Structures are given as structure tokens and as C-alpha cells.
Amino acid sequence: MGEAGKQRSLVFAVNGRRYELLDVDDPSITLLEFLRSQTPFKSVKLGCGEGGCGACIVLLSKYDPVLDQVEDSAVSSCLTLLCSVNGCSITTAEGVGNSKDGFHPIQERFAGFHASQCGFCTPGMCVSLFSALVNADKTNRPEPRPGFSKLTVSEAEKAIAGNLCRCTGYRPIADACKSFAADVDMEDLGLNSFWKNGESDEAKLSRLPSYNHSNASSKFPEFLKKHIKAGATLASQGSHWYSPASVEELQSLLQENEANDGTSMKIIVGNTGMGYYKEQESYDMYIDLKYILELSIIRKDQTGIEIGAAVTISKAIEAMKEENEGDFHLESKTVFQKIAAHMEKIASGFVRNSGSVGGNLMMAQRKHFPSDIATILLPVGTIMNIMTGRKIEKLTLEEFLGRPPLDSKTILLSIKIPCWGSRRDISSETDTKLLFDTYRAALRPLGNALPYLNAAFLAEVSFCTNSTGVRLNNCQLAFGGYGTRRPIRARKVEEFLTGKLLSVGVLYEATKLLGTIVIPEDGTSHPSYRTSLAVGYLYEFLSPLIDTLAEISDGFLNGILLKDSKIKPSCDEFGKNQLPTLLSSGKQVIQLSEEYHPVGKPITKAGAAIQASGEAIYVDDIPSPRNCLHGAFVYSTEPLARVKGIKFKPGSSTVGVTALMTVKDIPGKNVGSKSIFGEEPLYADEIAQCVGDRIAFVVAGTQKHADLAANIAVVDYDKENLEPPILSVEEAVDRCSFFELPPSLYPLQFGDFSKGMDAADHQILSAQIELGSQYYFYMETQTALAVPDEDNCIVVYSSNQVPEFTQDTIAQCLGVPGHNVRVVTRRIGGGFGGKAIKAISVATACALAAYKLQRPVRIYMNRKTDMIMAGGRHPMKITYSVGFKTNGKITALKLNILIDAGIYSDVSLAIPGMMLGALKKYDWGALSFDVKLCKTNLPSRSAMRAPGDLQGSFIAEAIIEDVASSLSIEVDSVRNVNLHTYNSLDFFYKSSAGEPMEYTLPAIWDKLATSSSFYQRTEMLKEFNRRNTWRKRGISRVPIVHEVSVRATPGKVSILHDGSIVVEVGGIELGQGLWTKVKQMTAYALSLIQCGGTEELSKKVRVIQADTLSLIQGGMTAGSTTSESSCEAVRLCCNVLVERLTSLKEKLLQQMKSIEWETLIFQAYLNSVNLSASSYYVPDSSSTHYLNYGVAVSEVEVNLLTGETTTLRTDILYDCGQSLNPAVDLGQIEGAYVQGIGFFMLEEYPTNTNGLVIANGTWTYKIPTVDTIPKQFNVEILNSGHHKNRVLSSKASGEPPLLLAVSVHCATRAAIKEARRQLLSWSGLDRDVSNSTFKLQVPATMPVVKELCGLDGVQRFLQWTMGRK
């Protein structure tokens, strides 16, 4: 191979440090792999490895020696190849700021705005914002106010639009970002630890960690500038990386490669395509096109814009958005701006910053990628410039896409988008206009989600001088991404429309025709929905041109109306334009209590700043010990099959593989995890019992090699003589496959169902509800590191909610006593229940491999395997019969409940109790049920935040809705009439109802109605719905009653002789703020000795990692009450210490006037006072259970053309007792609520027919993002005063608020009801009971909503309109 463009050594900087690599053996290594394995910078986290989460973002800075300018952009390091960063400076979160050199105000503000919980997403968020600040502050925008940047509020919010956070609910993150924006109103910034309500803006600003925009720029190291200027390179032998600088160099490289047959080659620009295609193979040769000038330029002239194929999507957007382009006709400018606006919804900023326009189009051409760019460029006559060998060809985009997949040596050089104003012959006609618009329907409005369909329409229309209407002279209609191999032009519709005078009838015919053209290929999900989207968008485009329809176009005026138009958008007062432009805003109301100071103070979360700088250490950040190996699971893809053997795919490389651990390697018992209800095996013993069942563990030198090897492992299955697997609850019932529920766990039934039914005026019989699963989507996947120790001992670092159970399992599996096993957990990057039982087997597999191989072994599970093996929330099927009075009062309810528990018991036996606990939130009169825990050949389901409670609460609401619908009365009144009185509450919740004064639900039910203006808004909504055809709104108020139980928990407080304090607790810090509350409690309880201030004491406390040999009986961190019980355990320890210290203090006081804390402790040390105390808090048997209350009001808007639901506003009122830390509790409430929105509205967790999860990554599994949370999000925490049986009167906050998210689902249902009523009215039917008793599935995704609103809504409406004329 010649030397053209061959890259020599690799020189770059990370956080200012120089790195020079003379040779990179494996050019497929990503920047993320390098940073995490070969530098001390661990802030770059692996969340997905496919560009979909933002956990790995770094700032990539490039220096242009000619212009002496630095270009900075946020990119995902998981897709950026290491070799492509030659000459670049990389800044990670540690480089933005850190504990040694000082935190950056971004990091301090993230901490102060309570914007970090588990912290795993936080470094990526901070770098995203840093990049936005650096770039905004480089612009020549007007000087901002002192202390602010040039960033706007809207840009600040969008800066983190591609970053996922599973904990916070985004609102506080958005606030931290907005605090830098020049145009922010300080009033709009939420709860923080910097200022108090009511302070002036100046005072607030002075309290914020200061920011100076003129120092904002990233620091590009001088040595690198010099290196770049000198063009210095070092020769390197083994490099496979080529960076040609010209097309000629590229041509000769390609030619040489052709001559050199058999050399595999990959052309790349941003390498973001890997995020989708995840190719496993590595190539002999990589050619990076970025340095070819001709491919990187943007040329604009009167004929159009030419964009080099290697130009990034971000740069293309920038170029097309540029104002003051004298060269372009106004129409063309608008076309370009529309294209740019659409492109801003492709992926996320950090993907667009490295992904190229050419890469996108080549993916569409070669691999049928559902590209947006291909679709939106199709109707505007884009020309493609391609090179094959030395031959250069110009093709239309349609020809380009229509060719068979181009070979790997064909290069796209550039594209040209022509100017439209200059092309038209009739531009002089004053009444001719060009209309252009683009569309995409996706689960996330701002992008980071592939669309169900995308479309772009260009049309030239003439306004007839005699005012009879609008004629369509010609049009180009493109549709793509809907399950088609390439975007298409709807030619038949174009032909039909061309030359026609637009009318309702013409539009109707056009939509009918379109419905026969846009038809997804077999196997595409929601095919009819996608077709209906095409129809909806065509309607949206053309209807404003038709007088009769323009009246009711609800403000959808999408075409470009270039001159004074006769067409007026009918924006009414509730129109689209009225929707808040910001992604989020909100108010937080808390009531502080000084009684137990500093308990009750909204102090900043312990460790938040080091989380933001990425210095906080998670399991996978612990440096690998020498000789460390890595593991990956081989799991079953069959639900029930004998495992005859495992081989690696013949011909595949098994580089680095050291061992394959199976059941045969287990020295002790084949146990992989255990709960109080039972165990599950570590590895399938002969028979794999479910899809995702662990079969083996591949151990290799690196995680990448282990993952690759697991991928090529071929399991030889045999199903002979085995029963067919059980894959549904129905099959489980047929075959009597159940887990037995012992009577002690079978929930109580209430009253006499038959009598209740007899008392009813109406009945609904055998109605059904089905609920699917939900995946945890903790940002940090399952991970563990096991290190063998002397004398058959082992230390296991595990991201784990149940270290004690893990220790026990490992000991049994290895056949050693428990004291040989030390399990250490410091912090975990999100758990939500998924790192309870499910984490045990991961730690055990590592421990076994480490024990057997006598080498350290670690695992960081890839997202796909994690999603396949997780099991998730319990799916359920419910059949119910309910009796009720005419006013909606329910007299009896009976349920048949089938719960899919999967194959092993896990914690499933507790689910019925929790489910019924939440379902009893209403007074059902009589409640009877039959619960069956079905054992299926599916992964065992585990606890997920509010397990069972969430489903129970939803089922209750679904029944209430059903009753209201069948009576045709307001659902809120049915809720009202069925709310518990204290007496009925006491009846249904015997042991947990508490005192009458503790039952705050009726009061907060009313209070929230007032504070959220519920009744007024209900009325306003009616008006809105009357005036708007294609948008309907719904509102809903929902209560929750959530029972929790308090478990015994240990604690240990030790005071070192310098006065610093070390605290150990059984509970694990999952991001829920447990350590922060424990810290506050320690300071409070030790302050009772009255020696030094609580603030000082608070600073002396360090809560340390859980260690199963240091503090035993740690139990399980779950069920929302671990924080309070850990606090109580600590309080008991402190009481002991205070007692031990009191007599000494009094003695000392006789000698001196006052005593400092340090003096007291030092004297105690000299006097041999025991300065360490342990406790085991066992709650009093009368107070182990209690109830939590909350109410939410949500208002949503549904777009009837697309099925999109926007949560306009949510108000929550939640009773936290006397909150131990209102900032922490607020974070729990908001975060849980948004996770609930995910469950109810977005997160589909589908499987194939074998039960194997197929939504196994960020492409297919969509958790909420900042653009899907309520636009206005108001939360009030009620301080309900003293609760004598609670820990310092506090109550739980971790799980109950998740249940409140059902209010969004109910509000959506209300909006859909309106849509259906309207749909029926178009058919001449005003009211039909069957119309209102529809079921709204969970999650209520866009297709589900649209289907209920009427897939054929547009056509029915047009028919109706025609009929009216």
C-alpha cells in the first residue's frame, strides 16, 4: 500500500495532556474505549455505545492554523474512532472543571440546582452544556448581562436534548442550563441551594457560582497548535488509517486497494453509522474523508448550495440557516431554512456534529437506512455528485437512491440543492407562490428518535385572479422512513393534483390515492398508522389553501406563504402558536422545618459536584487490577431447550478468549441469585428455561473481545421430548403453571362481593385490561469486578441494591463460608429495582470466574444483553366485574389477576400484595379477587420502581374511567365519590391507615383542585375542543394511596480522633439522596451534645461505601423507606455516642468555658471512650406499614393528525410528612413521575414470538427526554406535620409519585374521547356509548392514540365537509 494520506503517529490532547500513539493496532478502537482504558479520565461513561444517550460526550476541538481559529463541538466518544482525533484536543468533564483545580460553574450549578441524582448522566450533560456555552460565547451576538452567557434559554434547554437521564425528570437539569442564558428570567429558575425565594435578581445572581463569558473558550493546547502548524508527523509501520487530503489521493488509494485484492476497506467520516449498524468486523484499511477539502466545503451561488459529502449535518444546517444570503431568492432561502429546521431533528446535536450529510445519504443508498435527509431533499431536485474510479457522474437523488447498492469504492463527493426562485419560469407572476414543508412523526419532538414516517412537499400554486381558489401548478411529494427501502415520490398523487383547482373533493381524492401508495413493507410495525400519517401530512399541507378548510386548520399553516397571502391561518386563542415555546418550566413549593436542623433543609446532594465533574467512581471506573479479565454472558435465545453444546462460529476470531464458564465450573451450588422467596441457578443446567437464561460466561482479555466472543457463540439446542414453552399467562393457566402464593402473602379480600353487586344499579362484567413490561434503563448497565484474595477469599465490587444477598449467593456458589466474601458497593448509576436480584447473578458470575481462574474478572454488560436479560416490570392481564350506583359510587369489584412472573420466583411473590395495596386507593365497597402468579418460560420479572403498585393504581383508574364512561358522567366526579373516608380507609388498610389526622388525601385532593385551577381549566378545555378540529385537550386529576413498609436496617457511626465522622449504613446510595439524608441526620443527632454548630458537624461527616463484612445485615435497598430507616439507625448510633460523650463534656466544662467538638473528641480519645457505635434499627411492629398520599392534575393536548401527545401542564401535591430533605424529595417526586410518563406514554418493551426482547437499545426503546416532560411542571411538597411513628415525622418519596403519572394517561384518554365524539359526529352520530368505553393501551404511544382518534379521520372529515356543502 502506498503512502498517500497514510496517517503517521497519532498526536492529540486530552484535558491539555499530550498523547502520542505511534501505532494503533486496532483502528476500530473508539475514543471512549481509549479514554476509559488508557487515561485517568473516567467521566466519559458508556450508556449505550450507539449514539443514543449522551453519557459519553466529549468536547472535540480542532485548530485551523490558517484562520488561527478553534472549532469546538460536542461529539459522542462511543462512535468517534480514536484514529480520527489526530491533532484534536479533547475535553472531558474532568477537563471542564474538577475538585483539584476548581469546579466549573456548570458543575457547581448542576449541584446547586439538584440536577444530579445517580450522577451517571451528569458529566455528559455538563459537557453538552459546556459546548453550547463555548459556541454561543464565540458568536458576535450582543454582550450579555454580566454573569450570563450569550446562550439563549431555548438553546440552553436544547443543549441537552439528546442526553438521557433516568433519574431527575430533567426539570432541574434544564434549570441549571437556563441559569447561564442571557435572556433568562431568574424567577423561572427552580429550587436551588443558592438563593431563597423573594430575593432580588441581583442578589440571586450574586449567589450563583460566577460565570464570565469572556473566559468561556475551550483551551486549545499550545503544543498541539505548534504541532499542527509544523505539520510534523512520525512514520509508523502498522497503521491502517488513511486520511487523504485530496480527491486525487483518495483515487490512488482506492486504485491501489483494488489492485490489492482481499484487503477489506472502510470509508468513514463521522463513523456514526456504526451506532445503527454495529458492524462487528474490523477492516484492514480505514479511509477518513474528513481531510479532503473538496468534500468538506459548502459552496453557495445563485444556482444553489453545494454541500461536500463530508460536511457534517450541523455545518450544513448552519449554512442553510444563515441569514442575509444576498444570492438567494426569498423562496429558496425559505426552502433551505425549512430543510435546516428539519435536519435539526435528526439524531441529536452531538451526532449531527460528527455525522456527515454524505454518510447519511450513503447509508440510505446502500443499506436502506430510513434517512430524513434523503426524503427532505427528494422533492427539491437535489443533484448527487458521485465518483467511481476516475469517473464522475451527476445523478438526481431519485436516480441515486434507485440504483442497486453502490459498491464500497464508489464515493459520494457532494450534493447540490438547487435554488428554487431561479428555476421557475413563472417567477414574475405575482399570484404564484412556492410552498414547501417537511414533516416527521417521532416519539420525541426534538429528535433522537427515528420517525414513523417523514415527508417533504414542494408545490407551486397560483391564486386565481377571479378568486375562485388556488390552483396547484405542480408538486413534488416525498415520503420515507415508513418501512420502505427508499423514500418515494407519490407520483400518481402529484399527477392527479397537477393543474387542479384545490377543493375539498380534490383533496379527498388525493388522500384516497395516497393511501394506496404509501404502504409499508411487510413486517413493519403499525403499517396503517404510517399510511394515515402520510394522509394527515398531505392534508396539513394543502388544507390551508382551501377556503372551507382554512377556517379550521387550527393554525397548521405549513406552506411557505411568500407574499401577502389570501390564506390566513386560523390561529385561535388556543392555537398551536400558543403552545409554550420552552421545553419546560415549573414551580416548586416546599415548606421548611427547622425542628431538627439540619434535617429538613434542602441541602445539596452529597457528592453532586464530583458527579458533575466525572470524578465520582462507579464500579467500572475502578482501575483494572493487573491481569484483569472481562466477561460476557452467552444467553439462551430459546425459551425452553436442552443445551447440547456451545461452539464459536466457525471461521470467526476468538482473539483474547481465555475461558468459557458453564455450570460445570461451579464448585459449590448452582445458584445465581436469591431472594427471600427462592433462588435461581447461575447457569442453565442441561436445559435453558427461558429466553435470556444464562448459559455460559465468556472470559476474555478485554470487554470488547468478551462481547464479540459471546456474540459468535453458537449454542446447540435440542427440543426433543420437551414440552412446548409457556409464553403467555393464558398458556400458563391452561397448563396450571403457577408459583404458589402462601396464605401469608395472599392479600386480604373485603366485604361480600355478591351483596355489593346486588346493591349496584349498573354492572360491567368481565372487562379486560392488559399491561406490558417496562425496562429499568438505568444509565449504568449491570457491572461487577471480582478480585480473588488470599485463603479462598474474594472481594467483589458490585453495582448492587442487595450486597448482603449477593455475598450469600456468591459464598454458596463458590462453596465457601460467607466471611470469605466481601461485597463492596459505593454508588450505583441508577437501579430502580433492576440492580436488586438481577445484579446478584452478574456479581456471582464474575466471582466464579475470578475464583476459578484466580485472576480478577470484571463485566460491564452491553446495553443489548442487559435489556434482553433484565425481565423488567411484571406484565399483567386483568379481568374485572364491577357494580356501581347511578352516581358512580362503586359497590363491588372483583378481579381475576394473572401476573406474568417469568421463570424464577425472584420477588414476584410480593407483587400481588403491592398491587392490591395501591388498587385499594378507592373505596370499592366489596373487593374480591383471584390472583395467579404465572410461571412462564420468559425472563423472571423483578421489582421495578413501585412494583405492582404502579399496575394496581392504573387498574383502579381504568375501572373508574370505565364506570364514568358507561354512565356518561364526568370521571372526576366518579373519583370524588369513591375516595375513601377515614373509616373506609381504615377498613381497607387495617394496619397502615394511621390516625385520622394523618389521612391527608381529601384535603390535598381539594387543595390541588384550587391551586391548579382544575375546574376553570376543565371548562376552558371544552371551549378549546369546540374550536379546534385537529387538536383536542384533556385534563385529569388523580389521587394515589401508596402503602410502604419499613424494614430493619443497620448503621454504624465512628468518630475519628480528629473529629471527622465516618458513617456506614445498610442502604445503598442509588441516586435517591440516601447519603445526604444520612449526613443531615448524623449532624442533627450529634449536635444534641451541643458542641459546635450543626453546619460544621455536617461538613465532618462522610458516608462510606457499603461493605458486607464491615456492616452486616444490610438487607435490601428498595421500597422507598431505606433512607429513613438508615437515618433512624444512624440516629440510634449517635444517641449512644452522645450519651457516652456527655459525662466527659460536663467534666470538661467545669474546666473550660466552652468546648469545641475537636477538643471533646480528642479528650474522649485520650480517655478511651468508645467512639464507634453500631445499631440495628428494628421498626416497632405497630409502625412497619404506612400510607403515602399524593394528587396530580395533568393536562395534555393530542394532535389528531399524528397521535402525538404533549403534556402541557402537571401539578403535583405530595405529602412528604416532614421531609428530611425537600430538595432530595422533590427530585424523587419529579424523577419518579417522569419515569411513570415513560411507562404510560412511551416505553414499549416488545419481544419476538420466542419471548426474546427485540427493543434492545436506544434506537427502539424510548425513555422520556427533556422534550417529552410536562411543559409546565409544578410540584408542591406538603409538610403534614408530626407523625409520631415515623422517622422524625418524615414519609417516603422514592416510588409513590411514579403512580401519579397515570394522570397523563387519563388526560390523554379524555382528549381521545373528544376526538372520537367528533369523529362520530362526522358520521352523523352524536353519541354512542361504545365510543366512550374504549380502552387506551399502555403505553399510549403515537400509533395507539392515533388509531383511537381514527386512522381515517382526515378522510371522514373531508367526506363530511363535502356532504355539508
Ligand SMILES: Cc1cc2nc3c(=O)[nH]c(=O)nc-3n(C[C@H](O)[C@H](O)[C@H](O)COP(=O)(O)OP(=O)(O)OC[C@H]3O[C@@H](n4cnc5c(N)ncnc54)[C@H](O)[C@@H]3O)c2cc1C
Ligand atoms: C443516534 C443516532 C440517531 C440518528 N437519527 C437519525 C434520524 O433521525 N434521521 C436520519 O436521517 N439519520 C439519523 N441518524 C443517522 C446519521 O445521520 C448518520 O449516522 C450520519 O449522518 C452518518 O454520517 P457519518 O459521517 O457518521 O457516516 P459514517 O458512519 O462515517 O459512514 C456511514 C456509511 O457511509 C459510507 N460513507 C460515508 N461517507 C461516504 C462517502 N462520501 N462516499 C461513500 N461512502 C460514504 C461509509 O463507508 C459507511 O458505510 C442517526 C444516527 C445516530 C447515531
Ligand code: FES
Ligand atoms: S454511550 Fe455514547 S451516546 Fe450513549
Ligand code: FES
Ligand atoms: S442522574 Fe441522570 S441518570 Fe441518574
